[in-house]
Each structure stands twice: as structure tokens, then as C-alpha cells.
Amino acid sequence: MIVRVKCFAGLRRYAPAGRSDFKVELAADARVGQLLDQMGVPTDDRTFVAVNGVRAGRDQPLSDGDLVVLFTLMEGG
């Protein structure tokens, strides 16, 4: 399956050079955790993963065509 991935802020550096919006090919039964591992993204309490706009954990199954957004929560105001 192929998912669309968008990386923001500090997680941009795990994207292919110069691109924040790209496609990743995964095994048919892949979950969020496999995508993160394949990309080499380290995760902690402040890493945010959204699948089709909804927050997702590592165990969330992915489907062909899903949009995965990755970023680190940041402060400000």
C-alpha cells in the first residue's frame, strides 16, 4: 500500500531531501509504528501523528491512500 506523508517543523528532516509532502510504500498490513520505524522517526511524548486528521497511536492500522501528518507539539502564543 502507499500512504501520503506530510512532515512539519522539527520532523521535516526525516522526509526525503527538500520535500515535506511525499509518498511511502508499506506492507499491506502496516501500522503507524512500522511507518515511523521505516522513516527512522524517534517518538516521545510530544510527537504527534495524525491519520486523516485524527490523532493516532503506533498500533493504528493504515490503509492505502491515508494521509499521515507528523509533527512535534510546540509552545507559543
Add this chain to the structure above:
Amino acid sequence: MNGWMGKILRVDLTRGEMREMPLDRDVAKDYIGGRGLGIYFLNRELDPDCEPLAPDNLLVMATGPLTGTGAPTGARYMIMTKSPLTGAITCSNAGGRFPTELKRAGFDGLIFAGQAKRPVYLWIDNGQAELRDAAHLWGRSTHSATDMLREETDPRARVACIGPAGERLVRFAAVMNDKDRAAGRSGVGAVMGSKNLKAVAVRGRGQISLANPERFKTFNQEILGRFKAANKKTPLGLTVNGTAGVVITTQHLGVLPTRNWQQGTFEGWEQIHGETLTAKYLVRNKACYACPIGCGRITRVEDDVFGGEGEGPEYETIYAMGANCMIDNLPAIIKANYICNELGLDTITMGATIACAMELVERGYLREDIVGRPLSWGDAAALVELTRQTGYREGFGDRLAEGSYRLAESCGHPELAMVSKKQEFPGYEPRGAQAMGLAYATSPIGGSHMRGDPAYFELFGIPERVDPLQWQGKARITKDFQDLSAIIDAAGLCIFFAVRNLAGKQLDVPPIGILEYLNAATGADYALEELIQAGERIITAERRFLTRAGFSRRDDTLPERLTTEPLPDGPAKGMVCHLEAMLDEYYREQNWSADGIPTAERLAQLGLAGEKDA
């Protein structure tokens, strides 16, 4: 004195007289400085029932003991007065270079009383103060007035001034310093305008002495070294995208207020996000004095309609003028921000008041012929034009200049104003961040995130993540964060550095790093408990002013929209804000009565029992 300069300048504008007053050492230690000194003077000298725009209101500008010392982000000052927007106090805070210059000129703070007969400005040249005629500056923009003042005083002078909005008593007029830094909230600029005080220009060549320079330097190197090492690994979001980078966080947590707080997510968020700002419009970062973060944005827009160059926008401006008005046109938001800077307007209240007007029009409570133009969601041209009109009180801008509460009330629907104590909220939806609702309702200045910002733990995960949808147990950590904010504000530091780098990593956020800086700078030998108690003293002293002005629990409110209408979208869908339950717990934590009045026991504990009653 060390850290503190030991002097306050009191300016009687009615008589045109000035007097230097020594800063009492015990008062300085008990109230720290900045926001603390401000409330100390207001409680002693100001009638809580005074009319905010009458001559008997006082306006205090106060720095902190770390302002200008070289402590990271020690650049800030506070403006405190009685607000024409809320009738409560203001504590409007800004950084830049002006506050440091004021200290180098020899003063911890300035107190303005009375009203000048004609426009004046205060010129302080290294300790020598003089009131000068400002007729030629009246009507000028903040940028133009600043340039003229530097030309006629000293090219290196630093200036805090009002623009046309403050002169016209717009209820949310800002005081701008260094052209684009804003003490934005609650109408401090209108109070300056009511006093016929156009500006304060300062040149200082003095030193700020430190009690223990070696200890200060060693600690400073350690803190800055740690900060730089951490950010070498991962650049700080605030440095890369400014506060505008928060859009992605609030959007994905469903707390980005949209359509005058009818939704928690905005479809056009990517167009107004900080990364778009950085990619398309950022010229360079701008840092306040001694700041290693540099969250300020110098921007340029090349556009036939909305083109220009200036500073901003911040996240709050983007929420208020963007998502809240359903405007995804970033150049228009930037243009409206520039206008606010030049005319001296608060961008949050400006955007939120226009959003409120859009809803009033949509629901048929306000006619477009009264507005003088079509006004619907997403109208970028209306945002820019109405902002300009407001700064000059032209046309419908005269109504907008009263803020959203008075506008909505005059249309018969005050419930559509998204305010606490008549002040508009910053951009975090309490239905999806429960403690934010408690912080808004109990903030002494009304809707604000800067007098205690639980978004840190609910949304940003600092110092640790707490479920934003839970309301049980939020009172204690909100109070602790409010106390920390009071200490940061009073010391002259910026929350963006201090919370992460100068407080403990527990939810009660002990101010351990601030303690070390304060002791090295002032020699006041604070114990940690004393410093925490100073924060509590400031919060309760502010509450005391409010209760004497007639405020109580019935004013610690949120609009019904937030407490009774379930949020229709996003991760917090179906939620309301459980304010009343959190309030009961909060007053107990404060040792205030169930009606929100500080108890005699609490006042005695904090050394406030002897303060005079009006």
C-alpha cells in the same frame, strides 16, 4: 541596590511635576518587580472605583530585577493600570529594548498620575527627566512618532508610545515600544491617551549592578550552554517558525477557535500556519534584548493589495484575524497586523471583535448598511479596512473600537462576545483544553493566556502532558502555573524561555532557575518558598484590587457557548468546559472564599492584611 535600580519616577501630569521616590528594599523583595510592583502601587494609591479614562487613574510602567541584566530574555516590563476595556486591572507586558534602556537610565519604574493639559511626552536622558510638548507628534503613527522622537532627542533613544488608536481612546489600544513590540492588551494605550501622554523616550548609559557577578556569570553560562546544546540537536520551534508555528498543534488538538468560537478546527489552517509564513514571507528573525530564541518575525509581502514590510504576525494574531474570521489569506492577516502596530491596536481584540461582528451580521442582529460594507466570513478585504477604521474610530470602526462585548451588547446579543470580564480570549478553545477555561475565567485581566498558561501542560506537553479533556485535578496545576507566571512577569523574564529552562520539570513548576538568577543579581537571598510565596502574594494582591472594585465569582465566567454548547468538531467534539466544578476547587486551592474573595487568613499569610482599604 543590586538588580533593582532603587528608584521610581513619579510623574504628576496635571501639575507637570516629577519626583524621584526610593524603592523600599523590603517591598522590592516581597513583590519582586514588574507586575508585582505594579499591583503594590495600584493597591496603595488607586481608588478601585475610579473611572479608567479619568485623570485619577494611575499608569505604572515597571521593569523587573532581571531586566537588562543579561539573564536570558530579561528584557521585559509591565504596564499596569485600571482597564477601560474590563474595569479590572491590566498587566500588559512587552519586551524589546525600551525596558532595558529605562533601567540603564536609572529607574525601575515610572508612575503617571493626572492628566496633562495638552499632549506631552516624557524624555529621560540618563536620569534627567523632562516633560516636553508633543503637539507635533499627536496624530502620528507609532513608527513616525518613534522616528521623530529619536531625531529630536537622541538617535539611540528607545521609545514607548501610542498611536492614533490610543489618542482616540480605543478601548483596546496598545502601547508600542521599539516600534513593533506591544504591551497589547486591555487598553493601556487608551489610558495613556486619556492622560495626553504620547510617548516616553529614554536614553540610559548607566550600569545595572549585580550582587554577585561571578555567581551570575557562572550560572548564566551553564543555562545558556544547556539551551544551545539542546537546540543544536533539534532547533526550537519558536526560533524556526515563531509563535505562528503553534497553528498545527491547536488545529490537530481541535482547539483552534474558528468562526467566532463555533468550531475548533479550520479547514484553511495550512495557509495560515507558521511554516507557510516562514517559507513565503519571513525576512529574518528578531530577538528582544538578551534573548537566545528570537521568535519575532520581520516579514515582507509582495502583493498589489496587501503588500508591505513590518513585524509579525504572532500565533494569537493569526487565530484572531485568521481562523476566527475564517480568513485563510495570510497576506491580509499580515497587513492587518502591520496596521495594528502602526495605529497602536491589540491584534487579539481587534480580530475577535471583527469575528463577533461577522456572526452578528450572519444572524441578522447587525445590518450591513450600519457596517457600511458587506461583511461575511472569510472577507480578507473587510479585515484590513475595518482594522484601519477602528484605529481612527472612523465609520463603523467607532463601534468596533469599543470591543466585542459592548458591540454585541448594543446589538442585543452580549452572549456572542467571546470574552471573560469583557476581554477577548487568546486562541485556545477551553472545551478541548479544560484548564484554559479556568485560567481565562480567573485571570485578573479577563481573557488571557499570559497570566497563567495551562496550555503548556494540556496542549504542548511541557513540563509533562496532561489530558486536556479532563477537568478533575486541574485547579491545583493551574494555580501553580499562575504563580509561576507571576514570578516570571515580576522578574522581567519571558515565559517562552523561563518555563522550559528556569523551572523544575514537575507539574508544580518550582522556579528553581529564576531563584538562582534573582539571588545572584539582587543579593536578596530568597529561599525557594519565599519566591513561590511572592508569586502567590502578587496573585492575591491583584485579586484584592479586583474584589475592592466589586468583582467576585460572578465575574469569573465564560460565555455560555463554551459551557453549554458541545464543540461540534475535531478531537474535542461533544465537549463543554466544566468551569463551575473547577472553580470550586480553584478557590479552595487559593484559600479564597467560595465567592472568590481572599480570606482574612490568606491575606494575613501573605502580609496583605495591613494594606489599606479604599
